Amino acid sequence: MLTREGIARVLRDAGVEVVGEAGDAPTLLRAVRLTKPDAVIVDIRMPPTHTDEGLVAAQTIRAEHPDVGVLILSQYVEPHYALELLQSHPERVGYLLKERIFDVALLIDALRRLADGETIIDPTIVSRLVQRRRQSDPLAELTPREREVIELVAEGLSNRAIAARLFVTDRTVEAHVKQIFAKLDLQADTDSHRRVLAVLAYLRAT
Amino acid sequence: MRGIGYRVNAGARLTSAALAVGIALGAVSIARGPASATTYAGRSPLATALTVIAGLGLVVAGLTKAGARPSARGRGWRVVAAGILSFAPTYVAWAGGPPLVRSIAAALTGVTFALVLDLVLRHPTGRAPSRARSAAIAAVYAETGIAALLLALVRNPYLDPSCWANCSVNSFLVSSHPALVRTVDFADLWFVAVAAAGLLGWCATRIARGSAPARRNLVPVLAPAAVIAAGVIARAVALQASPVEDPFDQTLFTSFVIESLALTALAAGLLYLSARDRSAHRAVARVVTTLDEAPEPGSLESALADALHDPELRIAYRVSDPDGYVDPRGWPVDPGAPASSMTITRLARGADTLGLITHRGAVPDLDLQFGAALRLGLENERLQAQVLAQLNELRASRQRIVEAGDRERRMLERDLHDGAQQYLLALSYELRLAAGTARAADDGKTEAILSAAIDDAELALAELRDLATGIYPAVLADAGLTPALRSLADEAPVAVEVHTERSRRYGSSVEATAYFAVAEAIDDAVDRGATAVTVTVGDDDHRLMLALADDGTARTAPPDRIADRVGALGGELACTPGECRLSIPCA
Numbered sequence: 103m104l105t106r107e108g109i110a111r112v113l114r115d116a117g118v119e120v121v122g123e124a125g126d127a128p129t130l131l132r133a134v135r136l137t138k139p140d141a142v143i144v145d146i147r148m149p150p151t152h153t154d155e156g157l158v159a160a161q162t163i164r165a166e167h168p169d170v171g172v173l174i175l176s177q178y179v180e181p182h183y184a185l186e187l188l189q190s191h192p193e194r195v196g197y198l199l200k201e202r203i204f205d206v207a208l209l210i211d212a213l214r215r216l217a218d219g220e221t222i223i224d225p226t227i228v229s230r231l232v233q234r235r236r237q238s239d240p241l242a243e244l245t246p247r248e249r250e251v252i253e254l255v256a257e258g259l260s261n262r263a264i265a266a267r268l269f270v271t272d273r274t275v276e277a278h279v280k281q282i283f284a285k286l287d288l289q290a291d292t293d294s295h296r297r298v299l300a301v302l303a304y305l306r307a308t
Numbered sequence: 309m310r311g312i313g314y315r316v317n318a319g320a321r322l323t324s325a326a327l328a329v330g331i332a333l334g335a336v337s338i339a340r341g342p343a344s345a346t347t348y349a350g351r352s353p354l355a356t357a358l359t360v361i362a363g364l365g366l367v368v369a370g371l372t373k374a375g376a377r378p379s380a381r382g383r384g385w386r387v388v389a390a391g392i393l394s395f396a397p398t399y400v401a402w403a404g405g406p407p408l409v410r411s412i413a414a415a416l417t418g419v420t421f422a423l424v425l426d427l428v429l430r431h432p433t434g435r436a437p438s439r440a441r442s443a444a445i446a447a448v449y450a451e452t453g454i455a456a457l458l459l460a461l462v463r464n465p466y467l468d469p470s471c472w473a474n475c476s477v478n479s480f481l482v483s484s485h486p487a488l489v490r491t492v493d494f495a496d497l498w499f500v501a502v503a504a505a506g507l508l509g510w511c512a513t514r515i516a517r518g519s520a521p522a523r524r525n526l527v528p529v530l531a532p533a534a535v536i537a538a539g540v541i542a543r544a545v546a547l548q549a550s551p552v553e554d555p556f557d558q559t560l561f562t563s564f565v566i567e568s569l570a571l572t573a574l575a576a577g578l579l580y581l582s583a584r585d586r587s588a589h590r591a592v593a594r595v596v597t598t599l600d601e602a603p604e605p606g607s608l609e610s611a612l613a614d615a616l617h618d619p620e621l622r623i624a625y626r627v628s629d630p631d632g633y634v635d636p637r638g639w640p641v642d643p644g645a646p647a648s649s650m651t652i653t654r655l656a657r658g659a660d661t662l663g664l665i666t667h668r669g670a671v672p673d674l675d676l677q678f679g680a681a682l683r684l685g686l687e688n689e690r691l692q693a694q695v696l697a698q699l700n701e702l703r704a705s706r707q708r709i710v711e712a713g714d715r716e717r718r719m720l721e722r723d724l725h726d727g728a729q730q731y732l733l734a735l736s737y738e739l740r741l742a743a744g745t746a747r748a749a750d751d752g753k754t755e756a757i758l759s760a761a762i763d764d765a766e767l768a769l770a771e772l773r774d775l776a777t778g779i780y781p782a783v784l785a786d787a788g789l790t791p792a793l794r795s796l797a798d799e800a801p802v803a804v805e806v807h808t809e810r811s812r813r814y815g816s817s818v819e820a821t822a823y824f825a826v827a828e829a830i831d832d833a834v835d836r837g838a839t840a841v842t843v844t845v846g847d848d849d850h851r852l853m854l855a856l857a858d859d860g861t862a863r864t865a866p867p868d869r870i871a872d873r874v875g876a877l878g879g880e881l882a883c884t885p886g887e888c889r890l891s892i893p894c895a
Contacts (some may be wrong), residue, residue, distance in 0.1 A: 105730060105734070108733075152726075177725050178783065179773060179777075180781075180795055181795070181798065182795065186787075200729075201733060201736060201766055201769050205740075234798050235804070236803050237803040237805065
């Protein structure tokens with residue numbers, strides 16, 4: 103398919119070793135078992151029914167191979183799918199919109215973060231959740247800097263990555279996160295990767 | 309009984325009753341006098357009583373039937389005849405009585421069984437039975453007649469070694485043939501025994517195979533008939549062992565007692581069925597009075613079912629558009645082949661079929677019981693069913709149109725993702741390649757143009773995505789109403805609160821209708837300057853319920869587009885200026 107070949111070419115050009123390509127879920131699962139890759143990129147729509155095969159395959163891979171990261175490519179700016187994925191396996195999973203894949207730097211960064219055990223949520227989804235109209239908006243309590251931090255947390259960045267992104271120290275980010283969680287009355291463990299799920303679920307529910 | 313459509317011959321009934329009583333009294337005096345040692349009836353006062361009760365019982369049952377419906381009249385007279393002829397064996401033994409009477413009585417002795425067999429094989433409808441049964445009935449009558457005739461012509465009682473009740477007279481004797489008499493006696497005995505065995509088997513099978521309601525019609529007649537048949541067989545076996553019909557023989561007397569009791573039971577069964585039929589007729593006649601002025605569809609059906617104690621009774625009305633049969637609520641039905649226990653009665657006006665009533669057959673000729681008012685009621689309900697059938701068709705067609713629209717939307721959404729989006733992605737990729745090449749060649753101007761093109765392609769992708777979601781959100785099909793409504797809330801230009809008790813799946817057309825109703829309601833609220841919309845989703849087992857409230861200015865017109873969609877699924881929409889509530893039937 104057009105896109106799969108394109109991605110493989112982009113990745114090879116960027117020096118990533120592409121160990122296999124598959125056109126459907128069973129072939130994909132066989133290839134993963136055989137080649138044990140660092141990460142897998144999966145289209146959310148897959149044959150034969152083009153409904154939830156991609157999501158199911160991603161969850162299967164995460165359940166069977168805890169070391170293999172899974173990046174879902176989707177055409178939907180739809181928090182539901184991302185949350186579905188995170189709820190079953192909060193580590194080493196990513197949900198990106200399809201158009202991101204040709205931004206080579208972003209794609210390579212995402213694969214590296216997956217290999218590091220991080221989580222990746224497309225910024226478009228996060229900003230949609232953050233910008234949602236709310237009747238009584240608890241996010242209004244946050245300072246502009248805190249809003250930036252919570253968005254990056256929701257995108258799955260670690261404190262260190264956030265610090266690098268905002269040109270501040272790790273300790274400053276830690277303080278911001280603590281402050282945010284206190285303001286929003288979030289009980290989650292601030293150091294765990296589960297905080298991504300906690301923040302996303304919070305943004306969706308309020 | 310006048311006025312229900314048939315006439316009762318009261319004179320004939322009275323004459324028959326008087327005749328039967330006279331014959332019975334005669335039988336008593338014969339049995340208690342000259343025949344006390346030669347007939348079963350004469351053996352004891354109790355035996356006499358049994359004979360009289362069985363015979364007169366049948367006469368009473370027959371006269372009751374003969375006074376009922378025309379279709380039952382013939383059977384009624386046959387039962388009367390069976391009752392009167394059951395006294396024949398007693399008259400045969402009338403020592404000192406007129407020889408002609410004794411001779412006639414001797415010739416008629418076998419007819420009671422033939423009449424019983426005829427009655428039973430025609431039960432319960434009374435109409436011409438199957439060809440095999442007609443043949444059986446005809447064969448038994450023919451054999452009985454031939455045997456009686458032959459014996460009348462050739463039996464010389466003086467020369468009959470096995471004579472008992474009558475060893476002296478035969479007024480019809482033409483010439484004596486003792487050997488022929490023995491042969492005919494033997495053949496007659498076993499023919500009747502075989503016929504009785506057939507009757508017994510048929511009764512047992514009918515009762516065993518019949519449904520519970522059918523059995524209620526069968527058992528009162530078929531069970532006594534089976535016992536009579538068993539008695540006939542027992543008598544044949546006993547007579548084969550000792551050909552003299554001695555009433556003091558224990559086996560023979562026992563079979564006589566059993567047969568008499570069974571005949572009495574048969575009479576009682578017939579009386580019971582007549583009484584039940586009659587009360588059913590009265591109930592049918594009263595049905596009209598139980599109906600309201602504007603009866604609900606189906607109330608006639610249930611009133612008839614109540615009246616006849618037949619909960620399975622169904623009326624199928626003949627309608628022309630759609631062509632076929634419908635129930636009183638207008639839903640198509642196939643009255644084609646009813647269960648074996650059910651009967652179909654056709655309701656007609658002239659040559660036209662108005663409808664078919666499927667019922668247990670407790671009332672034969674049900675349609676004849678319907679008075680003018682009931683017929684009018686049926687006509688009325690048929691017209692109502694016709695209208696309802698058209699309405700149902702229309703509703704179904706509306707629903708099909710909505711569902712077809714939803715299917716189109718889904719296909720369009722997929723086509724956009726699988727087609728246009730793929731090419732836009734490819735375009736975006738090629739543009740990035742080109743931009744990379746330009747950068748490598750230090751062609752800043754081209755790179756700038758290509759970057760702008762990349763941005764445009766991304767915008768086009770985002771636009772396309774929004775368009776596709778607006779046409780049909782994939783999450784609605786994938787995950788159901790609640791996640792889809794949350795996404796709708798995410799994108800809405802006003803604050804939308806979604807309250808759901810639980811997240812469950814409904815049918816796809818129900819979900820789509822609810823989703824687009826909410827989308828429509830949000831747009832409408834925005835138009836009316838609302839800042840907040842509250843959506844509450846609830847359901848019971850049969851309906852999905854939505855409450856849509858907002859703080860916009862009061863609604864001036866009802867939301868037609870929502871109403872159309874909801875109406876197409878048979879749902880309801882009720883709006884006040886600030887709130888709309890809708891409910892959609894769901895499985």
